[in-house]
Amino acid sequence: MEKTYRIAVIPGDGTGPEVIAEGLKVLKAVAEKVDIKYDLIHYDFGGERYLRTGETLPDSAIEELRQADAIYLGAIGHPDVKSGILEKGILLNLRFSLDQYINLRPVKLYPGVETPLKEKGPEHIDFVVVRENTEGLYTGSGGFVKKGTPDEIAIQESINTRKGVERCVRYAFEYCRKRDKAKKVTLCGKTNVLTYAFDLWERVFYEVGQEYPDIEKDYAHVDAICMWMVKNPEWFDVIVTDNMFGDIITDLGATIQGGMGIAAGGNINPKGTSMFEPIGGSAPKYTGKNIINPLAAIVACHMMLDHLGEEEAARLVERAVMEVIQKNMKSMEAGKMGVSTTEVGDLVAKYIHSME
Ligand code: IPM
Ligand code: MN
DSSP states (O other): OOOEEEEEEEEESTTHHHHHHHHHHHHHHHHHHHTOEEEEEEOOOSHHHHHHHSOSOOHHHHHHHHTSSEEEEEEOOOTTSOTTHHIIIIIIHHHHHTTOOEEEEEEEOOTTOOOSSTTOOTTTOEEEEEEEOSSBGGGOOEEEESTTSTTOEEEEOOBOOHHHHHHHHHHHHHHHHHHTSSOEEEEEEOTTTOTTHHHHHHHHHHHHHTTOTTSEEEEEEHHHHHHHHHHOGGGOSEEEEOHHHHHHHHHHHHHHTTOTTTOEEEEEOTTSOEEEEETTOOOGGGTTSSOSOOHHHHHHHHHHHHHTTOHHHHHHHHHHHHHHHHHHOSOSSTTOSSSOHHHHHHHHHHHHHHOO
16 A cells, blocks of 8 residues: 655744745645655744743643654744743753754755856855754853852753764665765864864774775864865765754855755654754745745655655755755845745646656
């Protein structure tokens, strides 16, 4: 019997619902085209619900989401909610509870998209960042001593477990092998200062790396990586790094691939439920204007299909995205695209329908 996918949808805050609507339009088009069956289960988690009920993400919802084949997330973040509440309560809670231990972030410049890098084109900007997604500085380990006094101490600890580092590094090598491009994994760390955390990362990297003789291993400090990403992005194939560095370098990555309008990511649990999202955030100032770029959400949908093993569907979505960029769009920036949010979704869906 043919499978019916259960896809949980969390549109979230700000422009999240607008871009997710376009992603779902594209999903519908491609599912018709290649005959995929799916059910959508909608959830209203986000700032509005929190302001109404005081609830971020109930435990019962986590159990329900665990049963889904994938989660499609818009954006979390609301101007009227104190920074950290929704991020920790919803986004990080999902990543941790569902053990989505990889944050996969492709940095790919599509033809026709403008990059701020001089003299660089799609042939130079095509790599993937494998960011550890459940440990490091993100675990919430630490605390205050003497808070609010002149002697105050704030401690924020980076947690790195052998198991967590190993599964992340192994994922990066496997991914690199499957990707089959330059066959090179670069570890991004800071072994010259963070001599405990990245000592572990470096040892595990070269140890696990021995199982991958076909893959070149490289190391660079995170600050140097930032420099090379701007000067020589073509040096990278797969970059593996911890949670915090991965967070930072993937915003730089998004910028060189054309900005938040196009950058997508996957929170992956290879054996559980994974979650796909545009990485740009809720962009409150653009909400309801029909000017936000939905391509990042559509590319997230492409990643979700690919992850579900629907490779043909994934390919069609990506091809249609590339076509819309080249034929219909002036810019990736909100308000400067030359087309509206809903038109972008319509066009991607139209190209999918017309494809051979
Ligand atoms: C991201 C975001 C999140 C992170 C925030 C919203 C908690 O910046 O997905 O990169 O830091 O991981
Ligand atoms: Mn980030």
